[in-house]
Amino acid sequence: MGLQVEQFMCRSDNFGILIRDEASGEVGLIDAPEENPILEAIERTGWQPSVLFVTHHHADHVEANLALKSRFGLKIIGPTAEASKIPGIDETVEEGSKLEFGGKAVRVIETPGHTAGHISYYFEDSGIAFTADTLFALGCGRLFEGDAATMHASLSKLAALPDATIVYCGHEYTLSNARFALTVDPRNAALQERAQTIEALRSDGRPTLPTTIGLEKETNPFLRPHDPAIRTHLGMENASDAAVFAEIRKRKDNA
Incomplete structure (x- = not known):
C-alpha cells in the first residue's frame, strides 16, 4: 500500500495536491494555494487532512x-x-530532518x-517527489532569491533521485516550457515527441503532470546543461x- 495523490487546479495555473497514505489513512496537503478548490477536493475525496507540507x-503556495x-x-x-514568512x-x-x-519516512x-x-x-517508499517551484515539467523556477549556480545544484540533487521517481510540481507551465525547450534542444527526438503529446493534452484541457525524473533527464534542458547537442547549439x-x-535560464527569462 502506497501514497494516493489527488491533483487539482487552483488559482490560474497552480496545482493543489491532497495526499493519503493507504495503510494508515493519514491525509495531508502539499502547499495551500487557494482555499475553495482545496475544500472542493476534500469534499470530493472524503480525505480530511491533518498536516500541511x-x-x-x-503567497500562491501559502x-x-x-x-x-x-x-x-x-x-x-x-x-x-523561511519560517518567519510562512503563516501558521x-x-x-531542513535537509536531514526526521519527518x-x-x-513512513x-x-x-x-x-x-x-x-x-x-x-x-520525497516520499521514498512510494517513489514520489513534490518539487513545487524548483523542478517543473520541462522547466525550473525563476531565480527570485538565488543564483544560477544555486539552482543548478538544487536540480542536480533532484536529478540524482531514481529515474522512476514520480514528480508533482507546483504549476501547469509545461506547454510554454516545451516550446522554449525546443529552442535550445531542437534535435532532441524525445523532446519533439513529448512536445506533441503536451500540445494534445492541453488542447483537451488535461494536465501534463505528473512527470518522472527519468523523463525530465531525457527532455528537460535545465537538467541537461552537460548535453553536447545543447552546448553546440548555444x-x-x-x-x-x-x-x-x-x-x-537567461534565455527562458527573456523568451
Missing part, C-alpha cells in the same frame, strides 16, 4: 494556510529558512534557487555546466 513562502488550519486543525510544516507554521524542517507521514531535500529556503519532499562547448544552465 509547505515548500516555500510565496495563501490558504490559516483558513485551512482554523477549519481542520492542521499541523503546518515548512522550511526552517508549527514545525520547521514521517503515515508512519519523508525525506526533506533543500532545493533553494527559486526562493532562498525552498524545500522538496556555442558553449567548453563552458561549465553551471554556465550553460545560466544561459538557458
